[in-house]
Structure formats: structure tokens, C-alpha cells
Amino acid sequence: MRNPLFQxxxxxxxxxxxxxxxxxxxxxxxxxxxxxxGRPRSISPKFFYDAAGSQLFDRICELPEYYPTRTELGIxxxxxxxxxxHIGPNAEIxxxxxxxLTKVRLLLDALETPRxxxxxxxxxxxxxxxxxxxxxxxxxxAVQPIVADYTMPLVLPAAAPGAGSRVGFxxxxxxxxxxxxxxxxxxxxxxxxxxGGGLLIGVDLVKDPALLHAAYNDADGVTAAxxxxxxxxxxxxxxxxxxxxxxxxxxxxNAPRQRIEMHLASLRPQTVRIGEEAFVxxxxxxxxxxxxxxxxxxxLRALAVRAGxxxxxxxxxxxxxxxxxxxxx
Numbered sequence: 001m002r003n004p005l006f007q008x009x010x011x012x013x014x015x016x017x018x019x020x021x022x023x024x025x026x027x028x029x030x031x032x033x034x035x036x037x038g039r040p041r042s043i044s045p046k047f048f049y050d051a052a053g054s055q056l057f058d059r060i061c062e063l064p065e066y067y068p069t070r071t072e073l074g075i076x077x078x079x080x081x082x083x084x085x086h087i088g089p090n091a092e093i094x095x096x097x098x099x100x101l102t103k104v105r106l107l108l109d110a111l112e113t114p115r116x117x118x119x120x121x122x123x124x125x126x127x128x129x130x131x132x133x134x135x136x137x138x139x140x141x142a143v144q145p146i147v148a149d150y151t152m153p154l155v156l157p158a159a160a161p162g163a164g165s166r167v168g169f170x171x172x173x174x175x176x177x178x179x180x181x182x183x184x185x186x187x188x189x190x191x192x193x194x195x196g197g198g199l200l201i202g203v204d205l206v207k208d209p210a211l212l213h214a215a216y217n218d219a220d221g222v223t224a225a226x227x228x229x230x231x232x233x234x235x236x237x238x239x240x241x242x243x244x245x246x247x248x249x250x251x252x253x254n255a256p257r258q259r260i261e262m263h264l265a266s267l268r269p270q271t272v273r274i275g276e277e278a279f280v281x282x283x284x285x286x287x288x289x290x291x292x293x294x295x296x297x298x299x300l301r302a303l304a305v306r307a308g309x310x311x312x313x314x315x316x317x318x319x320x321x322x323x324x325x326x327x328x329x
Contacts, residue, residue, distance in 0.1 A: 027149075029238050029274075035287070036272070036279040042288035043230060045177050045262075046122055046149065049099075050233050054126040056226040058100055063222060065214040071322040072171055072202045076103060079315045079324070080110035083200060086313060086326045087111060090164035094118045094193070096150040096174070101130040103171045107200075108138060115163040116142040120150045151178075151186060156193060165197035168329075173204035173322070176259070176293040183293070187307030194329040199309065202324045205316070206294045209253045216251035216260050216292070224249035227264060227289055240274045250286065260292040297323055 028047055035043040049057065061069035076083070089112040095104055098119030108114055117134070121127040124147035131145040148154060159166060168190050175183050190199055216223055227249045231242040250263045263286035272279045300323070301311040309327035316323045 026237070028233070032234050032238060032240070033274060033277065036274075040288055041286070045290040046151070047233070048226065048230060048289070049121070049123045049126070050229075051123060051125045053226060053229045053233070054099065054123050056222060056229060059222050060218070060226060061102075063218045063220065065218045066223075067211065067215060067321055068173055068204050071317050072173075072324065073103060073106065075202075075315050075317055075322065075324045076106045076171075080106055082313065082315070083107065083324075083326065084110040084112065086198065087167050087200070088164050089113055090115050090162060091197070092116045092118065092160055092163045092166045093169055094120065094156065094166060095169040095171075096120055096190070097122075097170070097172070098127060098130070098145075099172075100126070101134050104169060105134075105137075107169065108141065114141060116144060116160040118144050118146055118156065120146045120148055120154070122147070122149050151182070153189070154193065166194055167197045168194045168199040168201075170199060171202040171324075173202055173292070173295075175201065175203055176295070177290060178293070179291065180293070184303060184307055187304060187309065191308035191329050196329065198312075198329050199327045200324065201300075201327060202322065203295045203300050204292070205320055205323055206258055206296055207321055209255060211321075212253045212260055212294070213251075216262065217249075221249075223251065227251075227262060230289060231264065234274070238274055240272060242272055243270065246270050247287075258294045260290075260294075261288065262290040262292070263288050295323070300325060 031044060031047060035041055060066050091111055091114050093104065093107065093114060095118070098121045101119055104117065108117070119127060119131060127145045127147060131143050135143045142160060144157065175186065178186060228244050228247065231244055231247060234240040235242055246267050247264045248267055250265045252261055254261050265286045266281035266283060268283050270281050272281065297314055304311050304325070304327045309329055311325065312328050313326045314323055
């Protein structure tokens, strides 16, 4: 039975359906319209992370079925000394898709005199709140949040005076959300930004499909609420009229492609409107919202070489559910 805490109001709260046509000119608006017009229909997972979506994802990370977060945290905690030795003193940490800034605390506690922390995230409100909490806990650390889409070309601030290597931090197996060509492009971008330093990256490993299914179909329905929140966001920000009760969360493991696929499935024939545009859904038709590719250790290292990194150390948990890699740039 799903926890009622995570049930979403299917009625759009603001703006009304006849919102001005200027509302959908945002990047989100353009992406939603293009995604609904395309075949197959899809919306990028980067749009999950408005304030409500970010809070729901934080809850997902605490679920008993969702092993990646606690497993990666366990690796970072157990191997913090080794990781710090690879990074070196006076480092400047750049975290891509920083979220709640939880995992980086393990790094900061282990590093020798880190000079500056640059968390990058698309959700500005969530990021600013997390950065303020981090500053309070680490008053000697310069914390400079950057609200940006880290998948696009970035210009980072000049290195802080006296800083050592510039090191990227990309935990959570977020690399798995990219298509293979996109993953390569991101790693190539990171290799250029971090030249002379390196990238610490966590990726989920190929494993028993039953464990993967459970992780993305939790009993409390938090992941379903996270997925459906994308439609609520469209209602509120774009004046769309998605009926959230007319769509169901669907996630499954595609073994040949080694990836979880997440969709929103239409439960009946229906028409969704955004302004003057109408989008017809047949019963059973889906809106694709996320891939989560899984990796082998050797596969990730080979991808890193193609991107211009030199793979070095790799750490896994005893059950080899998850891996953390140090890639020299």
C-alpha cells in the first residue's frame, strides 16, 4: 500500500490552464512540448529536480529498497583515506549535479585543507539551501554554488589562490542517466575542465534484475511520486492539464541494454493540452522519463579512456553492487 504522504494532487494549482503563451518559452516548456510531439515521447530526467522533485529524491535515497545511496556512502566512508591520498592537499572540488551535498561531506572530512567547493546543480532553490547548511558546518571552506545545467558547456571560476588540483565529484551513478554517446560527451567535457586533476565518479554495477526492479518500484510509492511530479510541474509551470490519476509509474530492467527504463504510462485514451496545443495519448502509450544504465568495472574504465582520462583506483562494496572510480585527468 502506498504511503499517502507521497500522493500527488492531480489538480494543477498554478498557473491556470489558460496561462499566457509566454509561460512555455522556458527550457522546461520547450522540452515538454518537443517531447510530447516526438515519437517515442520523452522528457529529459534533468527536469525531475525542481524543489519538490529534489525533496522526493532525497526520500528515495533513504528507502530500504534503494541500495545505491547507502552502498556508495559505505564505500566513500571505508575508503576515504585512500581517496584523499589520490586527490591530494588543497584541492578544489567541483561536484556535478550536487543535490543535497550529503556525500561530499565524507570527502571534505578526509581531505587535507580543501580550498573551495563548487557544487553545480540545475535546482537553484534546493542548491542554495544545501550550500547554506554546508557553510555553517564547514566555516573554513569557501562554498560557491553554481546554478547551471552541468551537461552543457561550462565556464568555471578561476582557481582559488593556493589551490591544488581541481577535482570533479560525480556520485550517485548519474552517468547512467545519459545515453552512451551523451555519457562519453560528458566525460570528455569533464576531462577538459579537470585537466591536471581528476574525477571521482560512482557508478552502479550490473546485478540481479530482481534487486534492480525493487530499487525503482519501492513499496511506499516514493519513486512513483517522483516520476509523476514531472507532470505536476508541467501543470504548475506551463499551464498543462495532465490528469495525474490518468498516468501510472512504470519501471523495468532491460537486460540486453543493461539499463532501467522509467516511463509514465497512460491508463486510458486522453488528450493533454498546453495552451493551444493538444497531445493525444492512446491507452498504454508511455512518456519515457529516465534511463539508468548499469556498468561493469571494465566497461566504465574503457569509456573513461575514450574520454581522455587515465583510470586508476577503483573501489567496490563486498557484494559488488556499486563502484567508485578515480580517473586521472
